[in-house]
Amino acid sequence: KLQERYAEKGFTVLGVPCNQFMGQEPGSSEEIAEFCSATYGVTFPMTEKVEVNGDARHTLYDRLVGFADGEGHTGDIRWNFEKFLVGRDGQVVARFSPQTEPETAELVGALEKALG
Template identity: 80%
Template sequence: MTPRISVLDVDINALDGTAANLPQYTGRPLLVVNVASRCGLTPQYAALERLQRRYEDRGFTVLGVPCNQFAGQEPGSAQEIAEFCSATYGVTFPMTEKVEVNGADRHPLYDRLTGFADAEGHTGDIRWNFEKFLIGRDGRVVARFAPQTDPESAEVTAALEAQLG
């Protein structure tokens, strides 16, 4: 069953330690992605940044959520993560604090996200870095994409454009 509750009323901090203020994204599509700096999928940062730049004028935002639960591929401090993303990929989209996305200490944001099924029917635990969730204007999950799905794929951009109207 697909949860039909907003994910935007959950408290989470930004990478710099201030409140990320998720309610500010109400009325705007948001792509939430658990990210890591030392993963084979890390080059997806470039595609995520291109999506950000292509659609930000229409209200869209990517939200990166660093996580170190998959083979220790995000070991850095908040400052190291920010510097890596900026220097290596020119990331301008917002990032949250590093959180756990699976297990007993799963962040409440991911408690809500993981109940949504992707196109293949997968629900539950995050499978790897760069799993993506498209949040609609109402703050509810509208699509889930596997880690290997290119952020600029037709599947992702079609779902995003449908939310932009």
């Protein structure tokens, strides 16, 4: 819904599949993308499946995990659906816990502020 609502303002969701959380994404990147599209109507881009924690952590996450969420948590990704808001300049604007629903006032407010 956020993708649909804010795409015209230059916002996009980027899905990053990872199988490090109880094996929830065991398929190939292509299989995961097809499942998300068919099951949830996902239209936003998705990356290849990556590691977000541990020695094989993708370089993107090397940078992202250094930013604190609203509770002050930094470091490893705790669970699927941890969210990062990255500004147009590539700087991390906010980090949200996996429990934060995408349409909460906190997240939408940060998104709208970042979009100007």
